[in-house]
Amino acid sequence: GESVGLHLPTLSVQEGDNSIINCAYSNSASDYFIWYKQESGKGPQFIIDIRSNMDKRQGQRVTVLLNKTVKHLSLQIAATQPGDSAVYFCAEIKDDMRFGAGTRLTVKP
Amino acid sequence: DTGVSQNPRHKITKRGQNVTFRCDPISEHNRLYWYRQTLGQGPEFLTYFQNEAQLEKSRLLSDRFSAERPKGSFSTLEIQRTEQGDSAMYLCASSGWTGIPNTGELFFGEGSRLTVL
Numbered sequence: 001g002e003s004v005g006l007h008l009p010t011l012s013v014q015e016g017d018n019s020i021i022n023c024a025y026s027n028s029a030s031d032y033f034i035w036y037k038q039e040s041g042k043g044p045q046f047i048i049d050i051r052s053n054m055d056k057r058q059g060q061r062v063t064v065l066l067n068k069t070v071k072h073l074s075l076q077i078a079a080t081q082p083g084d085s086a087v088y089f090c091a092e093i094k095d096d097m098r099f100g101a102g103t104r105l106t107v108k109p
Numbered sequence: 110d111t112g113v114s115q116n117p118r119h120k121i122t123k124r125g126q127n128v129t130f131r132c133d134p135i136s137e138h139n140r141l142y143w144y145r146q147t148l149g150q151g152p153e154f155l156t157y158f159q160n161e162a163q164l165e166k167s168r169l170l171s172d173r174f175s176a177e178r179p180k181g182s183f184s185t186l187e188i189q190r191t192e193q194g195d196s197a198m199y200l201c202a203s204s205g206w207t208g209i210p211n212t213g214e215l216f217f218g219e220g221s222r223l224t225v226l
Contacts, residue, residue, distance in 0.1 A: 042219050
């Protein structure tokens with residue numbers, strides 16, 4: 001499943017499928033980007049980051065892709081699990097850290 | 110628990126009252142941030158400290174809001190004469206110095222939820 005961030009704030013996927021969460025950032029001069037996961041009633045939790053001089057970075061089950069040409073960031077989650085259900089925010093950093101509105105990921109068993 | 114600690118977790122107050130939130134960051138972190146988050150939105154930056162110095166304040170931080178970090182450790186965020194529009198989750202985060210300004214992951218607390226009646 002795939003979201004388009006602000007225009008589709010909810011993404012529902014089947015357990016085991018791959019998820020793609022998208023984010024359009026605003027500042028072409030931002031030099032650092034982070035994805036956060038926020039579960040209900042909790043603070044945001046760091047998932048993965050990427051610097052502006054990179055196009056791709058992989059973590060455990062997660063991959064972040066950065067396309068500076070169109071100011072687009074995506075988070076790919078492989079083999080999505082029920083525990084991945086949360087709201088996902090991208091954040092861009094230049095002089096401060098600014099968050100997007102987030103995408104709610106729901107994983108159906 | 111060595112994470113970022115915030116209290117109170119929940120505060121219900123009447124309009125016009127003053128409230129104060131406290132944040133205890135991760136002990137070795139020299140940067141401390143305050144964010145505000147409303148339902149369905151991402152966190153909005155309010156202010157941040159490096160040690161005891163308040164280095165940046167958002168335009169969102171009206172005169173009714175004041176933040177302090179007197180000894181470079183814990184921080185307080187006070188809201189005076191609360192309004193219903195102040196109802197939100199107030200998040201604190203801390204980070205260590207990475208040598209590169211404004212980078213490095215933030216470690217968030219679980220937030221203080223304010224409800225103004």
